[in-house]
Amino acid sequence: MYQRVKEYIQRYHMLEKEDKVVTGVSGGADSICLLFMLIELQKELGFSIVAVHVHHGLREGTADADADYVQKVCREQGVDLRIFREDVKKYAKENKLTLEEAGRNIRRIRFGQVLEESGGTKIALAHHQNDNAETLIWNLCRGCGLKGMGGIAPVDGVYVRPLLCLKRKEIESYLAERGISYCTDETNLEDDYTRNRIRSHVIPYLEEQINQQTVEHMADTMEQMRKLGEFVEQETRRHARQCIRYVHGNQAILNAEAYGKAPEALQAYMIHEMLCQIAGRRKDIESAHVRAVMELIEKQVGRRVDLPYHMQARRCYEGIVLSKTTDVDTIEDISAEEPATFRIFERQSDIVIFPKKTYTKWFDYDIIKNTVKIRHRAPGDYLTIDKNGDTQKLKQYFVNEKIPREERDQVWLVADGSEIMWIVGYRQNQKYQVTEHTRRIMEIHFHGGKKDGREH
Incomplete structure (x- = not known):
């Protein structure tokens, strides 16, 4: 044994x-x-x-x-x-x-x-x-x-x-x-x-x-289902990128035309993932909620459906607007080409392990003062570098890190006004990191064929 x-x-x-x-x-x-x-x-x-x-x-x-x-x-x-x-x-x-x-x-x-x-x-x-x-x-x-x-x-x-x-x-x-x-x-x-x-x-x-041998046969079947599930998840994410765009983590827009072209077997999975992302959790997101959104796609513009965790889906001209805010009519227009996805969720008491991935970071959402922007550098940019609140100009950071001058304009930044929350691929601002006092977390996942935060 x-x-x-x-x-x-x-x-x-x-x-x-x-x-x-x-x-x-x-x-x-x-x-x-x-x-x-x-x-x-x-x-x-x-x-x-x-x-x-x-x-x-x-x-x-x-x-x-x-x-x-x-x-x-x-x-x-x-x-x-x-x-x-x-x-x-x-x-x-x-x-x-x-x-x-x-x-x-x-x-x-x-x-x-x-x-x-x-x-x-x-x-x-x-x-x-x-x-x-x-x-x-x-x-x-x-x-x-x-x-x-x-x-x-x-x-x-x-x-x-x-x-x-x-x-x-x-x-x-x-x-x-x-x-x-x-x-x-x-x-x-x-x-x-x-x-x-x-x-x-x-x-x-x-x-x-x-x-x-009931138990052994069940174990074999579950192993096959896990492998199949991994494949379906990969395909779901691939097609979802064509159908869904996220707006600052608490809103999403599903494009009905692109959704209709996706394989029928994956459509429910895409909607389920969208609901989980906006809710910030997976518990209690059930098939009935997925069906409600799928049925909404077939209805006229303006129809709505209420969902768990204060979410609401509304039929719009483009497709479906899913929002966790009280005003689902206000959706800021963000380019579908934006190289990052966002989600906002409540910090649970059992969250003790934070992501250590280079291109996925968590931020304390409640201390953010402005609309978060994904952009390149601008005059006046700075970041907080330690727990004492000491700051450093972005330009000086680039110099210290020996980032070639010709590459500095290509580095992606996550910005709260002029304060840089994250130099993608390099450093996260100390000030915005999640602590035991954090109530809500903004997760930002940077994607799209980038290396060290630069376009290639």
């Missing part, structure tokens, strides 16, 4: 020698198996490990025992451990979430915190094939697209799932053969949660009455 996990990790390039892996350890069979598997892999691959245990404050007595057990195992194995004690019930009530959702959010917040504080590079989670099968069934029952049919991905950003190649029974056998004990969360045996009912009743029935 060790060899299977090792090959699975190598297949998806999950872990490398230089990685520092933050792994969640609840004390249950899955997470304990993952911990011991990582310890064994560490000897061969050379990465380092830090464990995180989150006490949810829900199961009196047994939760304390779980924390004590995890602490004992990590001490015996010489693994660094961080323990967090949380009030999940309070968090769920304050954020109007189920206990399951609240627990998941808090765990992700803490994992991200430890990743940042420890200089970690990956977060390892203990999902396995049965978890994935449960997810697929649940997604299908609620209604989903290709992404939902792909289940849980082996790699998702910094998150890696080395045990997705194993069934639950294999994990339990691995622990039994080595005499490794683990904790049992009694709430997993109750039928209060939908996922528990799928785990306890649906999958056993399918394996006993339909096919013993």
Whole structure:
């Protein structure tokens, strides 16, 4: 089994020698198996490990025992451990979430915190094939697209799932053969949660009455669907660039003529992506909302439809205007050739990892004073260079960076009046960076065949 996990990790390039892996350890069979598997892999691959245990404050007595057990195992194995004690019930009530959702959010917040504080590079989670099968069934029952049919991905950003190649029974056998004990969360045996009912009743029935290899076949199908989903996403983005233009992040215009020429199979995906971009999130953007916008395209100019997150779509002469503002009639005319896309969204409490991509940056939206412009340099341009508020003329920055004079007029700039927020390909203004006090974030993605912020 060790060899299977090792090959699975190598297949998806999950872990490398230089990685520092933050792994969640609840004390249950899955997470304990993952911990011991990582310890064994560490000897061969050379990465380092830090464990995180989150006490949810829900199961009196047994939760304390779980924390004590995890602490004992990590001490015996010489693994660094961080323990967090949380009030999940309070968090769920304050954020109007189920206990399951609240627990998941808090765990992700803490994992991200430890990743940042420890200089970690990956977060390892203990999902396995049965978890994935449960997810697929649940997604299908609620209604989903290709992404939902792909289940849980082996790699998702910094998150890696080395045990997705194993069934639950294999994990339990691995622990039994080595005499490794683990904790049992009694709430997993109750039928209060939908996922528990799928785990306890649906999958056993399918394996006993339909096919013993149900879980494996589902895993194979989900892998195929993920590959297909990646292709569809690529094609969706390609066609969307011809159909949709974004206006300062909180508005978008869908060109009906170009949309009609796009493959019918991709049209719903393009609208869904447009809705998510303007909403600033994906949760609760459903197929019913996509259908409402698609139907609006067939109606007369002036018709409107209300959508989640204070969005409204309106039929205009060009096609559809989608806006998150109260006045959807006011759309500033921006050239479709503008080399960047924008979106504005609320900063969620669980956002701890910011994008580190060269051509995608986040800015504190609420401190921007003017209409953001994408342009080249102009007289009087300057930027803030440190936390003390010290500024520097753009011209001096170009000199210090030894950017050739003949190239300076080609460098793209993101500007708030005369203050430069971002010298694309070079530096982001210190003043506009996202902090713990940020309420709304403007994301700017620069695209279109540029190198080092210059036109080629």
